[in-house]
Amino acid sequence: MLGRRKDMTRARCVHIGLAAAVALASCQMAGAAPAxxxxxxxxxxxxxxxxxxxxxxxxxxxxxxxxxxxxxxxxxxxxxxxxxxxxxxxxxxxxxxxxxxxxxxxxxxxxxxxxxTPASSATASSAAGTSITGDWGYRSDCNLGHSAQLGVTASSATAAEGTWSDGTRVSGNQGKFKGEWRQGKLYLRFCAEDAERGGYPVCPAFSDVAAYVAPEGKRLAWFQVDGPASEGTFSKYVTLDRVPKGGRAPLDKPCKDGQ
The missing domain is CATH 1.20.1270 (Substrate Binding Domain Of Dnak; Chain:A; Domain 2)
Incomplete structure (x- = not known):
């Protein structure tokens, strides 16, 4: 009987030892693979x-x-x-x-x-920043009556903001923009009033930089991102003319906007 009890005790110890080893292995596996x-x-x-x-x-x-x-x-x-x-x-x-x-x-x-833009060149941007305040527009009877508008409500040596619209007689959208001056160019981010598939985020969320404008004589050239935004490539879109209060942009009769 004494020998049998010793054998049973050894069996229980072996069983307990195996259970502990399994538990330890499970803990190690859980630690190796984060949730x-x-x-x-x-x-x-x-x-x-x-x-x-x-x-x-x-x-x-x-x-x-x-x-x-x-x-x-x-x-x-x-x-x-x-x-x-x-x-x-x-x-x-x-x-x-x-x-x-x-x-x-x-x-x-x-x-x-x-x-x-380095802080030392902020003064150079100041004149451009204040000079573009106001309404700018493009208008054509081509392409179903294409029109585009920027209304610059506030602009300083470093930033600007305002409204935008772009479209034709049959479709289009409008919203707000925020801009940042860099080396004489105002880089723009947009938000839209209405959601569009593949369009800008609905306000107040803004897109990444999608365009820039730059003074071109008495006009304002509008360039859009061309290709992946990360590549920083832009192509000319339209050239905007200053629009007097209550007036309209001059009609672009050749339908090419000088391009």
Missing amino acids: PQDAAAQAYDAQDARLNTAYKALSQSLDDAGRQALRAEERQWIAGRDQSCGVPAGTAVKNECTTTQTSFRADELTSRLKQA
């Missing part, structure tokens, strides 16, 4: 760190007015991102949508930092 939500959080944190670094560097390259405008822009971007990703206001959600949008924003600010 999906942990991986999503890590991906978001990496892009958020990129964004914070780019934002800080860009902010430091601006004057006080530019930094204030950038802060307001960032708040609007966060609100627009959360809205498009279905995130309740005031909450932080780290998922594929917010990670992707944060990555795009980090890329945009990094690109803007590379092209940022």
